[in-house]
Amino acid sequence: MxxxxxxxxxxxxxxxxxxxxxxxxxxxxxxxxxxxxxxxxxxxxxxxxxxxxxxxxxxxxxxxxxxxxxxxxxxxxxxxxxxxxxxxxxxxxxxxxxxxxxxxxxxxxxxxxxxxxxxxxxxxxxxxxxxxxxxxxxxxxxxxxxxxxGESLKYTVPCDQMNRYGKASGVLVGGNLSILYSLFGSPSAIDCTDKILFIEDLDEYLYHIDRMMMNLKRNGCLESLKGIIVGGMTKMKDNDIPWGKNALEIIDDVTKTYKIPIIYNFPAGHLADNHALILGRKISLEANDLESTIVFE
Missing domain, CATH: 3.40.50.10740 (Murein tetrapeptidase LD-carboxypeptidase, N-terminal domain)
Incomplete structure (x- = not known):
């Protein structure tokens, strides 16, 4: 890139x-x-x-x-x-x-x-x-x-209890989940092959999160990833009849069959602590029981 x-x-x-x-x-x-x-x-x-x-x-x-x-x-x-x-x-x-x-x-x-x-x-x-x-x-x-x-960029954050441990390297792609979902099938859709995917969202119904994650699964995006970084899932909404899972639990459920590292609650997205991410840049990712580290190469 x-x-x-x-x-x-x-x-x-x-x-x-x-x-x-x-x-x-x-x-x-x-x-x-x-x-x-x-x-x-x-x-x-x-x-x-x-x-x-x-x-x-x-x-x-x-x-x-x-x-x-x-x-x-x-x-x-x-x-x-x-x-x-x-x-x-x-x-x-x-x-x-x-x-x-x-x-x-x-x-x-x-x-x-x-x-x-x-x-x-x-x-x-x-x-x-x-x-x-x-x-x-x-x-x-x-x-x-x-x-x-162009200064060195590296993030180390505490381990989240939902994280899936492991190491991965690949080009970082992604952004707002709703927008990514809307672009699939168009010339502007990202290629997920061998990538590390970052997703975040704001003000969405929980069943919409499930719908969008199922789309990523069914179009082959998830199975071709090397890792996932989940940022802020902010101000999520539910129906009168609850969906039964929060946004992070939905993502965890849809991705549970993939043996890749996943970092949850990374400080990026619709948050005050919205750390910059260079999309299209190769990164190294490691999640262990102490901390999660992202290094931009």
Whole structure:
């Protein structure tokens, strides 16, 4: 997988909206982070646009993103927030100039659309906090900075009681489970073969989690994986008649026949402690009875 050039002080990063609108005056904290890191900031034309839930029309969001893709002075594009809508503009984009001069695409949640599409093209991207992540921990911010500047990235977290022990290495893919599920069958679907899969989600019914995991199982994704990292399964919902398992228990049940290491409750996803993950990068993973370690190679 191709890694775009890492950032250096003086480089410029663009903040754009690819999905839900951002009409509040809420970007100053994130701009301050970037300035403290020695970066310059460009605010995209979609920031402030308001079309119902979305940041302008599909064409407006695509045009703004395209402008930043094609501008050689922009070294990274930081998506302002998730929600829904990135997939609506995806097919309006032309990645010709991006391929000539790749740059980092950063975000999570609905931005999984872009991560998955870039993965099929053979490019790495960064799953991490977004400009509106005002409650992000200092560790989460620092992990994004390290990812952008190409510094060593390694995570060690305490062992979770649900973990399945073992070692694995492979290219990291994934993101938001609902988005991954929605992309299967499309040209932007990830290839799970020999990969390590990261999944997280927010505000889903528990039976939906089961439905999506069964889809991954039946389409052959799970059986071809080398390992799984489960991030935050946040604010899950149940029906009046309970499903009977929580989100992690659902994942455990669907994956129980696969002899691969699985890390549960990794600090990434819709959490304040949302650690950056370089998707498309080869990692080494180890889970034992003391701790879990992820090393980006």
């Amino acid at each position: 191709i890694a775009p050039p890492y950032l250096k002080k003086g480089d410029t990063i663009a903040i754009v909206a690819t999905a839900r609108k951002n009409i509040e005056d809420n970007l100053q904290p994130a701009i301050s982070w970037l300035k403290n890191w020695g970066l310059e900031v460009v605010i995209g034309s979609t920031i402030g646009l308001d079309k119902n839930q979305l940041a302008g029309t599909d064409e407006q969001r695509a045009a703004d993103f395209q402008t930043q893709l094609d501008n050689p002075n922009i070294k990274a594009i930081w998506c302002v927030r998730g929600g829904y809508g990135t997939v609506r503009m995806l097919d309006l984009l032309d990645f010709t100039k991006f391929k000539q001069s790749p740059k980092w695409i950063v975000g999570f949640s609905d931005v999984t659309v872009l991560h998955s599409h870039l993965n099929t093209m053979g490019y790495q991207s960064i799953h991490g906090i977004m400009p509106v992540s005002s409650k992000a921990t200092e560790d989460a911010k620092e992990s994004l900075r390290k990812s952008l500047f």
